[in-house]
Amino acid sequence: MSNYEVLSSVIKNRRSIFPASYIQKEIPIAAIEQILESANYAPTHKLTEPWRFTVIRKDAKARLGETLGNLYKSKIPAHQFLQKKYDSFSEKTSQAGCIIGINIQFHPDKLPAWEEIAAVGCAVQNMALTAETLNIGAYWSSPPLIDDLGEFLGLAENEKCFGLFYMGYHNEEPKQANRTPITEKVKWLDK
Numbered sequence: 540m541s542n543y544e545v546l547s548s549v550i551k552n553r554r555s556i557f558p559a560s561y562i563q564k565e566i567p568i569a570a571i572e573q574i575l576e577s578a579n580y581a582p583t584h585k586l587t588e589p590w591r592f593t594v595i596r597k598d599a600k601a602r603l604g605e606t607l608g609n610l611y612k613s614k615i616p617a618h619q620f621l622q623k624k625y626d627s628f629s630e631k632t633s634q635a636g637c638i639i640g641i642n643i644q645f646h647p648d649k650l651p652a653w654e655e656i657a658a659v660g661c662a663v664q665n666m667a668l669t670a671e672t673l674n675i676g677a678y679w680s681s682p683p684l685i686d687d688l689g690e691f692l693g694l695a696e697n698e699k700c701f702g703l704f705y706m707g708y709h710n711e712e713p714k715q716a717n718r719t720p721i722t723e724k725v726k727w728l729d730k
């Protein structure tokens with residue numbers, strides 16, 4: 540296969556795979572390191588390299604589930620509280636082999652925030668594609684509660700969490716992406 544064919548097949552086969560599909564099989568630290576290494580090669584304007592990660596494994600997964608559940612309970616008005624939703628946080632974190640906090644370090648003196656967010660989006664796509672090549676399922680989770688995870692994730696003043704990257708081995712069949720054709724989204728200017 541040509542480089543293009545390899546890359547195109549990894550890009551097209553990558554799907555968001557959710558915790559309910561994960562099997563209980565530990566993800567080796569070496570695989571997590573490969574995934575993080577790919578993140579580090581994302582493009583970055585002015586070389587600010589704004590991506591910061593918090594790797595959450597083993598007992599820390601249960602602590603994250605508990606923290607998310609407690610945050611949910613404290614934020615939601617009592618009459619809207621759903622026990623099922625509360626329980627889902629710990630369920631998901633225990634199903635995951637590893638969870639990576641996706642954080643951004645901002646440099647307002649150098650760049651507008653959107654450029655740092657865009658760079659981190661590229662970094663996360665590198666992670667997702669690398670996970671795909673390692674047969675590890677993953678998805679980017681962005682519940683509003685991530686705004687209150689700073690203490691848990693150990694973030695500094697100029698850092699903010701933008702999501703949780705859930706990962707796990709799985710036995711899902713390859714699934715076609717649900718996309719409309721690119722031709723509907725492109726204008727060509729030739730003259």
Ligand SMILES: Cc1cc2nc3c(=O)[nH]c(=O)nc-3n(C[C@H](O)[C@H](O)[C@H](O)COP(=O)(O)O)c2cc1C
Nearest residue numbers: 553554555556557660678679680681682702716717
């Ligand atoms: C920035 C970002 C945030 C996302 N947040 C969530 C989320 O909170 N919950 C969720 O179920 N999926 C989330 N997703 C995953 C999308 O649901 C998923 O990419 C979409 O359904 C397309 O499926 P695919 O990734 O398999 O192609 C997020 C994706 C991105 C890029």
